[in-house]
Amino acid sequence: MVLALLFAGAAAVASSGGGAPEGARTPAADSADAGFARDMSVHHQQAVEMSFIVRDRTKDADVRRLAYDIANTQANQRGMMLGWLERWGLPKVAPDQQPMAWMGMPGQGDGHGGDGHGAKAPLMPGMATEEQLAELGSASGRDAEVLYLRLMTAHHQGGVHMAEGCVERCGDEVQRKLAQGMVDAQESEIALMADLLRQRGAKD
Template identity: 65%
Template sequence: MVAGAAVTALVAAGAISYAVAEDHGGGSGAGSVLRVPAADSADAGFARDMAVHHQQAVEMSYIVRDRTRDPEVRRLAYDIAQTQANQRGMLLGWLDLWGLPKVSADPPMTWMGMGDAPAGKDGALMPGMATNAELRELGRLSGRKAEIDYLRLMTAHHRGGVHMAEGCAARCSVGVERRLAQGMVQAQRSEIQLMADMLKKRGAAIS
């Protein structure tokens, strides 16, 4: 079991390395060179910031999974948690491949020209992110109230994520990362509509 997991991790790491190398025009030959983005580039900034953004979405999804028995909400939460955990692994893997730090002294979203924006409060580091108080409240609710709270929080979270992903789609130079960002925009817009329908079914507005 452990050996199988290790092999899977190595294969995934190899796939990340190959995809990025190929995207930069590198190959498997001895003379191939990986062109690494700068630490302050949009590519690095997006990878760092979206990894943090995604981690909170995973956290919220696991919270609501334990606060409701509704299969529709639990299925959505599972899908979001799995998708964003996998994407987070790719983003952090690229930073490792590039030899770049996962943490920056610059404020979040500086790469988007938003470094001078007012800092988030109570743990909300970037647009759309929930505050610590909102996460605690979600953990206290149950049933329909938890479902509605989660759907509202995740709608706001996705909107912030779409904004950031659009920034990478316009600014990132690494093609495979830019394509990932474009895929995020499409998928999260679709989920925003799905969550609006789910809220309506529960007799609740988005906010």
Template identity: 60%
Template sequence: MRQAQAGWIAGAAAAVLVAVGALTYAVAEDGGSSATPSAGSADAGFARDMAVHHQQAVEMSYIVRDRTDDEEVRRLAYDIAQTQANQRGMLLGWLDLWRLPKVSADPPMTWMGMGDMPSEGEGSLMPGMATDAEMARLGKLGGRKAEVYYLQLMIDHHKGGIHMAEGCVDRCAVGVEKDLAQGMVEGQQSEIDLIEGMLRERGATPRS
């Protein structure tokens, strides 16, 4: 189990390094605004908030990997962890290149005009994010129950991520970041469709 975990972590770390290594070229070739975003811009806000959002998806995927032997769910979890760790590395790398802080004194989603939205519970910082209690529950379930709960949580997570990514498509100025956000919209919607089918196969439905 430890060897498998090390493989997952090493793979995610390698994905981040590849992403960061491509950042300078991507920004140099950017087809959008040539100006460096400000700390309060939509570009910076999206990069900060989506990095946090993605980190929780990676954590959920690691948790379910240890709670089930189902190869289909483990493969999905691996794909999500790799993809979102890669994208998170790009987002944080852009903040480094722009010499902007990775944290803000403003509430999450301020860049979308949603900084005053109520939280769904401790740990749920942005739309779709699981609460601390939900994360703890996932870590205690096993087998089919863990699979179903993970799939339900991930649908909610992806819906929140899509909402944020669409906000960047509308508000961000940096071309490569807008392109990444649009790719997130399309990729996560495709995964929602897949996950809904996996839930049906297990006699379950999305939570909402």
């Protein structure tokens, strides 16, 4: 029920265009604006997925609260970015473009996901692998909490790197402001997760 409500809210934000300015210059399909919106939407989707996995694997109030906050925030931001792409008349998926190409650095590592032809697309910075997601889904209690906090810390670090790239490269002022907000919020959550890991006798 909560997951359905979150994605319903994200869809409502997307349909409204997420605050993109009327009459603004439409970015090119290979621009930083479009690349950031597409890549960060995928990045956010995984954060939401991990957060709902850990919600069902622990009863710890602090971790569940953090997971809910991350899922709620990132589902809504994802809706905004998909809404911008729709308003700009640009595709939400660009299989011919490598992740992070708009930053001059294609995705790294072995694949997560694919291109529809059996080939796996490179991972973006901070993205968990399918094996790590499966491990999180099979863990419980403290083990699930520690794994989630470690995976989400790396995920946020990758997200901050990408958002900083948009702050530097994106032409849309509204999008740059959202990206800076992501940097600030995720850096704060990284510090919080380090504290939660220390409380559990684990290193970040």
